[in-house]
Amino acid sequence: MQGYPPQGYPPQQGYGGSPAPPQKYGQQGGYPLQGQHNQGYPPPQQQPPYGQSSHSPYPQQQGYPPPQQQQQYNAPPPGQYPPQQYGAPPPQQPYGQQQYGQPPPQQYGAPPQAPYGAPPQQYGAPQGVLTPPSLGYVLGQAAQVDMSAQADMCRKAMKGLGTDEAALIRVLAHMPPLEIPTLKQTFSQRHRRSLEQDVEKEVSGHFEMCLLSILRGPLQNDVWLLNKALKGAGTNEALLNEVLIGRSNADMKAIKQVYQSTYHRTLEHDVRDDTSAKTERMFSMILSASRQEESAPVLxxxxxxxxxxxxxxxxxxxxxxxxxxxxxxxxxxxxxxxxxxxxxxxxxxxxxxxxxxxxxxxxxxxxxxxxxxxxxxxxxxxxxxxxxxxxxxxxxxxxxxxxxxxxxxxxxxxxxxxxxxxxxxxxxxxxxxxxxxxxxxxxxxxxxxxxxxxxxxxx
Structure with a gap:
């Protein structure tokens, strides 16, 4: 695939820029994926193991598995980085010795430190390598896995008088993004009902919002939040920031595509109608999806x-x-x-x-x-x-x-x-x-x- 080094690509980002969960999807992981992949990005089975490239200075919770071995990339051309190592990670040290907010001298661009004992992150991936979409941001992608038991548990929890809310939580709380569409499809096939519509009828308030946000999946929920922020009188600017700030180009393009297919208007048009002057110009820059990729060197x-x-x-x-x-x-x-x-x-x-x-x-x-x-x-x-x-x-x-x-x-x-x-x-x-x-x-x-x-x- 043109533009990618033979050994792979930078670690896939999870929602919000953190390492994505381990991929159980694909030939090496267990069950395959169905659906189309975005052109220009590697297939999901090449994703690194869960917890990779955490860039985190915070201690892991007891009992949680440590990040796996980091994926290695080609080193940058000689002389690309000066002795002060712009963009290089700082030397590792036990948690508690680092003073938060005080970067080591002359190490501009260094990310927050990885948990103590984690392997060092390699920087300087070849320029031009695209950051892949976050998990759940490839249209039509779903895990091919049997969700019959989970679908039946959801139906049982909502059937008859009353709702077993704890059962819904047990099913939905830990479900990865790519299993959500499979669950909804299985529920529809087995029970001839819409899981989202049933949840909407059975629960209410912000608990309902929580469950429906999960059932939409990260991409569709972003689109729903944007519409909520923009519709009606006034603009919920905090929600706009929540969805749009700091997104990769790949995720931003996916959000714009699904927004237009859902509401038959471009996101740029709706944001432009709800903002004005320099704020409008700023959001136009954000929505252009033209940020430097994370593979770009820090010069x-x-x-x-x-x-x-x-x-x-x-x-x-x-x-x-x-x-x-x-x-x-x-x-x-x-x-x-x-x-x-x-x-x-x-x-x-x-x-x-x-x-x-x-x-x-x-x-x-x-x-x-x-x-x-x-x-x-x-x-x-x-x-x-x-x-x-x-x-x-x-x-x-x-x-x-x-x-x-x-x-x-x-x-x-x-x-x-x-x-x-x-x-x-x-x-x-x-x-x-x-x-x-x-x-x-x-x-x-x-x-x-x-x-x-x-x-x-x-x-």
Whole structure:
């Protein structure tokens, strides 16, 4: 396949940029896939094992299996990276010795450290290698596996008077994205009913939203959230950010394609109608799906140029050149944004995030801060986003559901977010959510270690 090195491609991303679950699909994994694959991306059986390339400084939960051996890539051409190793990972050290938010000197662009003892991540994949779609973002892709027992359990849970909600949780809580369409199809064939419609009739409130979000799968749920954010009077800008900020080009293209086929309008058109002025221009840049791929090298001269330009457009003058900042941050990869943020603070002794907060306001401020946080540390970004949905008077219920379901697609990422949350806020995330909501059923999306162990044994 043109554009890919013979040994494979960068590790597939799970929902939100974390490592994808292990693929049990394909000739080597057990059961095959059905459906079409996006052109230009490798088939799913080439995906790396679960937990690969975690980039995480947070300790793994006890009992959870460590990441597998990292996939190796061709080294960059000699001389591509200078001695200060822009984009290279920092030396590993036991968790607890690293001071969060203080990158090692002269290692701009280094990702958050992997768990202690994990093999080092190889950087400098050949430029031009495309980041593959996240798990569940290839249209028509589904696992060919017998879901008869699960379909019957769902029907039994909703048949007759009352609903066995615990049984629904047991079936749906740990189901990987590619098994969701197979379950729905099997349910329809065996019971001549729609699983989504039955769930909608049997449960209500935000528990209903949780279950339906899972049954839609990550791609269809993104599209549903975007429509929810844009329809009616006003715009739910936080939901727009939740879906669109920090997405890979492949995922963004899949989202736009399914949005248009679902609502018969382009996503660009609807966002343009609901936003205005410079915010509209910023979202136009995001929706263009033209970010640098993660395989693009982090070049120190480019990082320095971006840092200088960002400073010139913000702190160095009266009045902010907002579109200049937007153009840089919407076009760079996570690794490049990480390098830019670290280099900016090293050069000007002020964090880039604080500069954005002081120079921008409103939705544009929120969006740009999220871009920087995605690049700096997606795990901590997700932990902070969950707290933001619960902080203050009242709970932002729709956001909390969306964020909990989003991280639940990747159990390893969920564990890392829980560890990051405890590190930052000194409390247990599950306990925090249970105390904030009236629905203890939220716990199914933040799986306990015992249940995760049971789930991962299947892989």
């Amino acid at each position: 120190p001269q480019s990082v320095d140029a971006d840092v200088t330009e960002l400073h010139r457009a913000t702190e160095a003058k009266i009045g902010t050149e907002q579109l200049t900042v937007c153009a840089i941050l919407t076009n760079r990869s996570d690794s490049q944004i990480r390098a830019i943020a670290q280099a900016y603070e090293h050069k000007y002794r002020r964090s880039l995030e604080k500069v954005l907060v002081s120079e921008f306001a409103g939705h544009m401020e929120d969006a740009l801060v999220q871009m920087v946080r995605c690049g700096a540390d997606r795990i901590m970004r997700d932990a902070m986003a969950l707290e933001d949905a619960m902080a203050g008077l009242g709970t932002k219920d729709d956001l909390l559901v969306a964020r909990v379901v989003k991280i639940h697609w990747n159990p390893y990422h969920t564990q890392q977010v829980k560890a990051a949350y405890r590190q930052r806020y000194g409390k247990d995330l599950l306990t925090r959510i249970k105390g904030e909501t009236r629905y203890v059923k939220f716990r199914f999306t933040l799986t306990l270690s015992k249940k995760i162990n049971k789930l991962t044994r299947n892989y």
